[in-house]
Amino acid sequence: MLNLLNNLDEMLLMGPGPSTVSPTIYEALHRPTLGHLDPRFIQIMDTIKLQLQTILNTKNVLTVPMSGTGSAGMETCFVNLIEPNDNVLILINGVFGGRMQDVASRLGANVDSLEFPWGTPVIPEKVKLQLAEKKYQLVAVVHAETSTGVANPIDMIAPFVKENGALFLVDAVTSVGGMPVEMDKWGIDAIYSGTQKCLSCPPGLSPVSFSPKAVEKLTNRKSKVPNWYLDLSLIANYWSGSTRVYHHTAPINMLYGLYQALFDILEEGILTIHVRHKKNHDYLVQGLEYLGLEMLVDKPYRLPMLNAVKIPEGINDGDVRATLLNDYNIEIGGGLGIFAGRVWRIGLMGHSAYEQNVDKLLGAIKNQL
Amino acid sequence: MLNLLNNLDEMLLMGPGPSTVSPTIYEALHRPTLGHLDPRFIQIMDTIKLQLQTILNTKNVLTVPMSGTGSAGMETCFVNLIEPNDNVLILINGVFGGRMQDVASRLGANVDSLEFPWGTPVIPEKVKLQLAEKKYQLVAVVHAETSTGVANPIDMIAPFVKENGALFLVDAVTSVGGMPVEMDKWGIDAIYSGTQKCLSCPPGLSPVSFSPKAVEKLTNRKSKVPNWYLDLSLIANYWSGSTRVYHHTAPINMLYGLYQALFDILEEGILTIHVRHKKNHDYLVQGLEYLGLEMLVDKPYRLPMLNAVKIPEGINDGDVRATLLNDYNIEIGGGLGIFAGRVWRIGLMGHSAYEQNVDKLLGAIKNQL
Numbered sequence: 210m211l212n213l214l215n216n217l218d219e220m221l222l223m224g225p226g227p228s229t230v231s232p233t234i235y236e237a238l239h240r241p242t243l244g245h246l247d248p249r250f251i252q253i254m255d256t257i258k259l260q261l262q263t264i265l266n267t268k269n270v271l272t273v274p275m276s277g278t279g280s281a282g283m284e285t286c287f288v289n290l291i292e293p294n295d296n297v298l299i300l301i302n303g304v305f306g307g308r309m310q311d312v313a314s315r316l317g318a319n320v321d322s323l324e325f326p327w328g329t330p331v332i333p334e335k336v337k338l339q340l341a342e343k344k345y346q347l348v349a350v351v352h353a354e355t356s357t358g359v360a361n362p363i364d365m366i367a368p369f370v371k372e373n374g375a376l377f378l379v380d381a382v383t384s385v386g387g388m389p390v391e392m393d394k395w396g397i398d399a400i401y402s403g404t405q406k407c408l409s410c411p412p413g414l415s416p417v418s419f420s421p422k423a424v425e426k427l428t429n430r431k432s433k434v435p436n437w438y439l440d441l442s443l444i445a446n447y448w449s450g451s452t453r454v455y456h457h458t459a460p461i462n463m464l465y466g467l468y469q470a471l472f473d474i475l476e477e478g479i480l481t482i483h484v485r486h487k488k489n490h491d492y493l494v495q496g497l498e499y500l501g502l503e504m505l506v507d508k509p510y511r512l513p514m515l516n517a518v519k520i521p522e523g524i525n526d527g528d529v530r531a532t533l534l535n536d537y538n539i540e541i542g543g544g545l546g547i548f549a550g551r552v553w554r555i556g557l558m559g560h561s562a563y564e565q566n567v568d569k570l571l572g573a574i575k576n577q578l
Numbered sequence: 579m580l581n582l583l584n585n586l587d588e589m590l591l592m593g594p595g596p597s598t599v600s601p602t603i604y605e606a607l608h609r610p611t612l613g614h615l616d617p618r619f620i621q622i623m624d625t626i627k628l629q630l631q632t633i634l635n636t637k638n639v640l641t642v643p644m645s646g647t648g649s650a651g652m653e654t655c656f657v658n659l660i661e662p663n664d665n666v667l668i669l670i671n672g673v674f675g676g677r678m679q680d681v682a683s684r685l686g687a688n689v690d691s692l693e694f695p696w697g698t699p700v701i702p703e704k705v706k707l708q709l710a711e712k713k714y715q716l717v718a719v720v721h722a723e724t725s726t727g728v729a730n731p732i733d734m735i736a737p738f739v740k741e742n743g744a745l746f747l748v749d750a751v752t753s754v755g756g757m758p759v760e761m762d763k764w765g766i767d768a769i770y771s772g773t774q775k776c777l778s779c780p781p782g783l784s785p786v787s788f789s790p791k792a793v794e795k796l797t798n799r800k801s802k803v804p805n806w807y808l809d810l811s812l813i814a815n816y817w818s819g820s821t822r823v824y825h826h827t828a829p830i831n832m833l834y835g836l837y838q839a840l841f842d843i844l845e846e847g848i849l850t851i852h853v854r855h856k857k858n859h860d861y862l863v864q865g866l867e868y869l870g871l872e873m874l875v876d877k878p879y880r881l882p883m884l885n886a887v888k889i890p891e892g893i894n895d896g897d898v899r900a901t902l903l904n905d906y907n908i909e910i911g912g913g914l915g916i917f918a919g920r921v922w923r924i925g926l927m928g929h930s931a932y933e934q935n936v937d938k939l940l941g942a943i944k945n946q947l
């Protein structure tokens with residue numbers, strides 16, 4: 210039989226994720242599988258918790274990787290923190306804000322949304338006005354909107370949420386590992402991320418962290434969490450304490466990958482990595498503009514790790530991306546929603562964010578224009 | 579910094595799962611990560627669907643691996659198939675039947691349960707009586723109860739469920755790949771499995787399949803599936819059709835592992851593998867009885883891949899298992915619930931089910947008695 214896994218090329222993944230996986234992480238993925246209650250595995254779990262606390266800048270005890278992709282992390286936060294008829298406000302300026310709205314609505318919350326044009330950031334003053342008008346149990350926003358390349362000003366929104374008394378939930382899927390995420394300092398109550406962006410792991414896990422205030426809400430629920438698999442009150446018993454009550458069988462080898470990814474990041478230095486992302490972002494933008502291309506997002510709001518660039522008139526989106534993929538082994542992303550066919554999304558995430566990769570991509574794009 | 583992943587020993591995993599991973603699957607796990615919309619990856623996805631249909635003996639179009647462990651598969655089936663106030667009957671004779679009850683209750687169903695003593699099978703005649711009394715929308719049962727080592731007679735229960743008009747949901751986490759699972763012939767409407775048992779993959783994915791009748795129920799729901807991440811009506815659009823609408827980023831490398839596991843099984847031959855499990859089960863039981871140990875479950879109801887054996891009086895459960903783990907690199911499982919401290923659970927799953935492993939384990943146990 211033909212094995213489709215033979216002769217797969219190593220791709221340069223410069224789309225919206227997954228990003229290029231580093232050799233050390235590939236190596237970690239195929240270490241010997243241990244049992245999920247083996248003391249040596251539990252030591253790895255304990256270390257992952259510490260690593261995550263470090264990278265998220267939090268002291269939160271309830272800091273665990275969920276056994277699913279970033280979207281499972283989103284679902285986890287909502288399903289644990291929302292009860293039916295809770296008032297929820299979602300700040301939306303892209304696909305992932307919209308997804309939050311869908312997830313929250315399915316859980317029976319009263320969901321309001323405050324929408325901002327795609328490609329522009331959430332404006333804190335408008336959030337302030339809305340929050341002055343109505344009490345909310347939870348306010349949610351995306352830090353790094355992967356669909357447009359916009360950074361939302363979490364630190365400027367947080368004080369208004371605190372004043373309202375709501376829990377503050379932040380999607381940090383794309384930001385963690387590529388730019389500062391100050392969970393405690395900014396006053397974030399719940400956060401989720403993903404492994405396949407700036408952590409440069411394959412997709413499959415979603416780090417989640419809850420503040421003491423979020424844990425209090427979870428503890429005081431009137432109803433059980435309506436999702437057994439993602440019930441953090443049960444999962445916490447497996448990830449901490451002395452009894453380690455079995456919940457579900459943890460994805461052992463994926464957790465090896467996450468451990469190694471965080472190990473590598475802490476060894477390189479978080480600050481060093483943020484600088485590397487920013488430097489390569491500047492280098493990429495400079496190169497794209499030199500080729501006559503125009504960025505979608507205004508300079509102050511641009512994410513370093515996700516660069517949306519307008520497709521010039523007369524250039525066929527699909528053709529260019531197919532050529533990059535097939536002839537150059539480079540993947541970049543297309544636009545989503547209103548930007549489909551109008552922008553490319555170029556990722557500089559984790560192990561993809563190096564100068565030689567930017568050079569390779571710029572050369573390939575140049576040949577297509 | 580000390581890297582905890584260095585020098586991990588290759589363990590002989592003979593507990594209730596995860597099972598020992600074969601070298602070919604380790605190899606697959608660290609193949610180059612592709613994008614989740616890369617045509618070559620989509621070809622791998624299409625093949626995985628065909629492989630799963632083959633191993634489940636089904637023609638069901640909606641046959642996909644969910645991005646979570648076996649428990650996520652359980653949650654998937656209930657959350658997609660149950661609407662509030664549906665009548666649900668759970669047949670319980672162990673931990674995993676009990677878990678089904680918890681999952682279904684959280685979704686607002688009216689849950690009845692029919693309980694049978696742990697260590698004994700579900701009795702079809704009793705199910706028949708219950709089903710004659712009340713209409714149900716869904717009846718659920720575990721095929722291979724991993725907590726006790728009992729095989730439930732799915733084929734004998736199915737006709738009564740069909741007569742009632744209910745959907746028939748079966749947990750096949752531990753049975754798939756180690757004993758026959760005839761989804762279509764037996765009349766199963768929804769099934770879920772896991773990768774870390776007889777497929778010998780690391781944990782992390784849960785194959786799920788829905789019959790046309792189950793799909794009809796999903797399609798005719800009055801309310802949205804109350805879980806976005808596990809919503810099969812959305813996931814189906816990514817796993818089939820020509821548009822491949824992005825849902826969540828698939829766990830690429832875990833899917834490589836699943837592909838390889840199914841590839842290996844189909845190459846060895848499903849029947850051959852079932853015979854291998856049965857032969858090694860017989861060999862193990864013979865050896866255990868020779869050592870004076872007694873099996874928990876009566877012979878006709880024993881699972882080949884999960885062997886519950888009574889711990890002799892005067893033997894300390896924890897000590898023996900710790901010695902096996904630390905001195906012999908062998909993991910076996912302890913008892914759960916009422917059987918905690920009273921039985922060991924010995925797995926013969928997938929790549930663990932070989933004669934030399936049984937010999938190694940029997941030798942190690944002998945030294946402890």
